[in-house]
Amino acid sequence: MTGVDSAGSVGLVIPFVEVFEEPxxxxxxxxxxxxxxxxxxxxxxxxxxxNAILICHALSGNxxxxxxxxxxxxxxxWWDVAIGPGKAIDTDxxxxxxxxxxxxxxGSTGPASINPATGSPWGPDFPQIQIDDWVExxxxxxxxxxxxxxxxxxxxxxxxxQALQWAVSYPDWLDHCVVLAxxxxxxxxxIAFNEIARHAILSDPDWLxxxxxxxxxxxxxGLGLARMVGHLTYMSADGMSDKFGRELREGSLGSEESxxxxxxxxxxxxxxxxxxxxxxxxxxxxxxxxxxxFFDISRDHDGDLRRALANTTASFxxxxxxxxxxxxxxxxxxxxxxxxxxxxxxxxxDIEANEGHDSFLIDVPGYLPxxxxxxxxxxx
Amino acid sequence: MTGVDSAGSVGLVIPFVEVFEEPxxxxxxxxxxxxxxxxxxxxxxxxxxxNAILICHALSGNxxxxxxxxxxxxxxxWWDVAIGPGKAIDTDxxxxxxxxxxxxxxGSTGPASINPATGSPWGPDFPQIQIDDWVExxxxxxxxxxxxxxxxxxxxxxxxxQALQWAVSYPDWLDHCVVLAxxxxxxxxxIAFNEIARHAILSDPDWLxxxxxxxxxxxxxGLGLARMVGHLTYMSADGMSDKFGRELREGSLGSEESxxxxxxxxxxxxxxxxxxxxxxxxxxxxxxxxxxxFFDISRDHDGDLRRALANTTASFxxxxxxxxxxxxxxxxxxxxxxxxxxxxxxxxxDIEANEGHDSFLIDVPGYLPxxxxxxxxxxx
Numbered sequence: 001m002t003g004v005d006s007a008g009s010v011g012l013v014i015p016f017v018e019v020f021e022e023p024x025x026x027x028x029x030x031x032x033x034x035x036x037x038x039x040x041x042x043x044x045x046x047x048x049x050x051n052a053i054l055i056c057h058a059l060s061g062n063x064x065x066x067x068x069x070x071x072x073x074x075x076x077x078w079w080d081v082a083i084g085p086g087k088a089i090d091t092d093x094x095x096x097x098x099x100x101x102x103x104x105x106x107g108s109t110g111p112a113s114i115n116p117a118t119g120s121p122w123g124p125d126f127p128q129i130q131i132d133d134w135v136e137x138x139x140x141x142x143x144x145x146x147x148x149x150x151x152x153x154x155x156x157x158x159x160x161x162q163a164l165q166w167a168v169s170y171p172d173w174l175d176h177c178v179v180l181a182x183x184x185x186x187x188x189x190x191i192a193f194n195e196i197a198r199h200a201i202l203s204d205p206d207w208l209x210x211x212x213x214x215x216x217x218x219x220x221x222g223l224g225l226a227r228m229v230g231h232l233t234y235m236s237a238d239g240m241s242d243k244f245g246r247e248l249r250e251g252s253l254g255s256e257e258s259x260x261x262x263x264x265x266x267x268x269x270x271x272x273x274x275x276x277x278x279x280x281x282x283x284x285x286x287x288x289x290x291x292x293x294f295f296d297i298s299r300d301h302d303g304d305l306r307r308a309l310a311n312t313t314a315s316f317x318x319x320x321x322x323x324x325x326x327x328x329x330x331x332x333x334x335x336x337x338x339x340x341x342x343x344x345x346x347x348x349x350d351i352e353a354n355e356g357h358d359s360f361l362i363d364v365p366g367y368l369p370x371x372x373x374x375x376x377x378x379x380x
Numbered sequence: 381m382t383g384v385d386s387a388g389s390v391g392l393v394i395p396f397v398e399v400f401e402e403p404x405x406x407x408x409x410x411x412x413x414x415x416x417x418x419x420x421x422x423x424x425x426x427x428x429x430x431n432a433i434l435i436c437h438a439l440s441g442n443x444x445x446x447x448x449x450x451x452x453x454x455x456x457x458w459w460d461v462a463i464g465p466g467k468a469i470d471t472d473x474x475x476x477x478x479x480x481x482x483x484x485x486x487g488s489t490g491p492a493s494i495n496p497a498t499g500s501p502w503g504p505d506f507p508q509i510q511i512d513d514w515v516e517x518x519x520x521x522x523x524x525x526x527x528x529x530x531x532x533x534x535x536x537x538x539x540x541x542q543a544l545q546w547a548v549s550y551p552d553w554l555d556h557c558v559v560l561a562x563x564x565x566x567x568x569x570x571i572a573f574n575e576i577a578r579h580a581i582l583s584d585p586d587w588l589x590x591x592x593x594x595x596x597x598x599x600x601x602g603l604g605l606a607r608m609v610g611h612l613t614y615m616s617a618d619g620m621s622d623k624f625g626r627e628l629r630e631g632s633l634g635s636e637e638s639x640x641x642x643x644x645x646x647x648x649x650x651x652x653x654x655x656x657x658x659x660x661x662x663x664x665x666x667x668x669x670x671x672x673x674f675f676d677i678s679r680d681h682d683g684d685l686r687r688a689l690a691n692t693t694a695s696f697x698x699x700x701x702x703x704x705x706x707x708x709x710x711x712x713x714x715x716x717x718x719x720x721x722x723x724x725x726x727x728x729x730d731i732e733a734n735e736g737h738d739s740f741l742i743d744v745p746g747y748l749p750x751x752x753x754x755x756x757x758x759x760x
Contacts, residue, residue: 188620188645192612195646199608199653203601205585221583228579229609232572237708240568246676263673265568266575273579293643296626325705328617 003068008084009076010042010067010091017107018144024137027130033116037141038107039063039099042083043091045146051379052147053089054138055079055098056155056162059230059288060280062106065098066091081363088371093379094151102137103129103287111283112213123283124210131158131165131295138162139170151379152176153314156360157327158288161295164335167312168297176378177314178371181324181360183331184305184338185296190326193233194289197226201282210283223282224273231272236323236356240265305338312339316346317374319367321359347374383448388464389456390422390447390471397487398524404517407510413496417521418487419443419479422463423471425526431759432527433469434518435459435478436535436542439610439668440660442486445478446471461743468751473759474531482517483509483667491663492593503663504590511538511545511675518542519550531759532556533694536740537707538668541675544715547692548677556758557694558751561704561740563711564685564718565676570706573613574669577606581662590663603662604653611652616703616736620645685718692719696726697754699747701739727754 004011017038024032040063045052055065057078066083068076077098083089089096100108103126111126142150153174155163160182167177183190201207204222208215235243244265301307316339320332329350336348353364360367384391397418404412420443425432435445437458446463448456457478463469469476480488483506491506522530533554535543540562547557563570581587584602588595615623624645681687696719700712709730719726733744740747 185626187617188624188626188643189612189615189617191626191643192620192645192649195643195649196605196608196612199650200580200583200605203580203605204583225576225580225583225605228576232569232576235569237567237569237705240572244568246565246568246571263568263571263575265572269572269575270579325617 004071008086009080010084012071013040013042013064013067013069013077015040015063015069015107018141020137020140020144022140024133024140026127027132028128030127032102032109032127035102035109035137036107036113037099037102037109037137039097039141040065040067040077041098042066042096043094045095049147050149050151051094052142052145052150053094053096053378054142054150054153054166055083055089055096056134056138056153056159057098057101058155058157058159059292060227060276060285061159062104063098063100063108064106066096078361081361082368082371088368088375089154090375097141097145097147099138099141101129101134101288103284103291105281105284110281111210111287112281121213123213124286126283126287128294129287129291131162131291132169134162135165135169138166139173142173148173150174152178152375154178154180155182156180157182157357158292161292161297164297165295167314167316168308171311171313174314176317177312178317178374179332179335180319181321181327181332181357182335183327184298184308184335186293187331191293193229193326194293197229198286198289200225200229201286207282210286212282218277219282220274220277223277223280223285224270226285227276227280228269228273231269233326234357236325236354238323239354239356242354244268305334306341309338309342309344312342312344316344317371318346318348319360319371320350321353321355321357321364321367322350323354324357324359326357384451388466389460390464392451393420393422393444393447393449393457395420395443395449395487398521400517400520400524402520404513404520406507407512408508410507412482412489412507415482415489415517416487416493417479417482417489417517419477419521420445420447420457421478422446422476423474425475429527430529430531431474432522432525432530433474433476433758434522434530434533434546435463435469435476436514436518436533436539437478437481438535438537438539439672440607440656440665441539442484443478443480443488444486446476458741461741462748462751468748468755469534470755477521477525477527479518479521481509481514481668483664483671485661485664490661491590491667492661501593503593504666506663506667508674509667509671511542511671512549514542514671515545515549518546519553522553528553530554532558532755534558534560535562536560537562537737538672541672541677544677545675547694547696548688551691551693554694556697557692558697558754559712559715560699561701561707561712561737562715563707564678564688564715566673567711571673573609573706574673577609578666578669580605580609581666587662590666592662598657599662600654600657603657603660603665604650606665607656607660608649608653612649613706614737616705616734618703619734619736622734624648685714686721689718689722689724692722692724696724697751698726698728699740699751700730701733701736701744701747702730703734704737704739706737
């Protein structure tokens with residue numbers, strides 16, 4: 001049984017907005033005079049505010065991590081497999097905070113917001129947010145909510161990098177740090193895939209140097225193409241073979257039309273790209289991929305990962321997935337090795353899974369039981 | 381020493397065109413009333429025409445495989461490391477034929493040629509060529525040159541598929557079949573990457589449904605993007621890290637410009653894309669990638685690779701490269717296993733190399749000595 005009223009679901013959730021009027025100085029040196037964050041919470045904050053968990057979303061994610069916004073909503077939030085009563089992130093025990101990142105396009109202040117200095121949407125003039133800025137804005141949010149320490153900060157992919165940044169920037173602010181399908185920094189190949197995605201957006205004539213809002217245009221072809229590249233790299237070669245094989249959508253092998261879609265995998269990717277471009281903002285995509293590329297937890301320590309992690313006090317759970325080639329198990333092991341070398345408490349597993357980078361979003365065998373077992377220790 | 385007059389170079393070469401006035405019925409059922417092939421040859425055909433070698437080029441290749449077209453040419457042909465006096469494909473011993481594939485954009489009949497029925501360029505109306513058609517056209521070329529049997533048919537990547545098709549379609553026509561960095565068919569992931577490349581071209585407003593020639597337009601952004609995707613998949617993650625690391629092109633980490641190129645790898649990829657779009661034709665790119673996707677040597681045998689290879693009589697050399705993830709060693713091993721199961725003579729090696737799919741074009745340690753040793757047996 002799935003749906004709003006099913007067991008294991010947080011049910012109907014209502015996002016809300018917190019407004020911050022104190023200026024926020026960003027890592028790039030610029031200042032946001034004010035900003036808003038949209039968020040959802042699940043579960044109940046206990047009396048001493050010791051059961052709060054922060055969920056950090058990935059590149060294309062948002063604050064809607066669990067439950068349903070309405071009875072008509074077809075699919076629950078993006079991490080409903082992991083968040084809910086009795087689930088790994090058990091909302092019977094924890095107060096879960098899920099926020100749309102600053103610079104996002106789902107309600108938090110971002111490129112589509114009005115720049116008070118001009119009265120027009122920021123567009124590409126929105127400051128280039130870095131992961132430190134997310135941590136800083138989330139810390140203000142925590143204070144607003146009466147939380148001075150997270151029981152755990154949890155994220156996958158880009159979200160895992162935020163969790164890691166929390167552990168490094170504010171060791172006193174979290175007990176546990178959960179880093180899934182992530183990496184301490186991007187590789188040249190990672191950056192190159194993001195660059196191609198950005199280049200696809202930049203090449204779209206509807207991009208208009210990022211000032212498309214005012215012109216009622218959307219660079220949907222470029223954004224769709226960017227998503228196709230991204231989506232493809234989140235799947236594994238074997239997983240794709242299992243799912244699509246070389247199946248033809250129609251018997252048109254000798255087709256005369258050069259743009260005829262003939263393989264199922266093509267039709268699937270085009271659909272994913274087209275869908276995405278209706279629900280995501282191109283300026284945010286540019287900003288988020290750039291934040292990813294810039295991230296390097298060891299940047300302030302000459303690339304020395306051990307030194308970067310030396311001051312952390314959190315306990316770590318690090319999980320990788322065997323077929324994830326976008327953020328391969330080797331990247332997680334790099335992180336784990338540095339943590340162990342520094343004598344930090346760390347639990348690590350590489351989960352055997354065929355679903356590539358996307359595995360952390362899916363109920364792949366062995367993953368959620370392990371995650372649940374770890375989370376049982378949190379807050380005890 | 382490199383250059384026209386250096387030892388090991390075939391020196392100056394002059395491409396020439398062969399015209400075929402006999403209609404060619406294609407695998408798709410359509411007919412080309414006439415066609416032209418542009419080619420180069422290196423070395424001298426011996427008296428009994430037993431020393432001829434056919435080179436099959438890859439997706440973005442052409443007939444210019446070795447030597448120089450002029451004293452001013454900065455770089456030699458694309459496979460000069462392997463072709464020349466004393467090299468693996470020794471032009472002191474062999475007569476080497478290198479032809480631009482039908483449907484290409486470097487002088488053979490293709491989408492940019494005039495469609496005799498309309499008097500305008502074929503564009504997207506050019507028939508969808510399949511690998512069988514290349515073999516057929518190359519067989520006619522061989523007959524024209526007085527060759528009735530190749531000492532070896534050799535190719536890498538898409539070229540390796542052509543070599544394989546030769547061995548299957550015309551077992552009596554070749555002694556040796558050399559298949560480098562290739563596969564018996566494309567995977568869903570392979571197809572998906574090609575689909576993204578095609579989608580990039582289709583999304584370019586200058587594509588004009590493929591009829592851009594008559595409108596003095598070139599879909600160079602789309603083609604450039606397609607090439608960026610391709611190029612990225614031809615390199616390995618480790619190779620890219622070695623070459624680029626996370627090196628910034630300039631100290632612009634907090635850059636205000638969302639389209640600023642900051643990492644070296646980005647600048648490199650953009651350059652590769654832009655260069656390619658000046659020297660390659662988008663319709664040919666569509667056609668070649670589609671030919672790749674369609675290829676499946678076992679198609680006529682219900683996917684049974686062993687049965688597909690049962691009638692071959694050639695000796696095989698199959699080489700893969702450890703870091704090639706576009707056509708991984710496992711794909712070569714699949715081919716080798718089927719050949720061995722059928723009791724065919726096959727030499728196989730997986731070369732340890734960091735350069736990904738491109739390795740077959742490069743003098744990576746261990747590769748050319750092994751290739752040379754194998755070729756020493758050819759024609760003896």
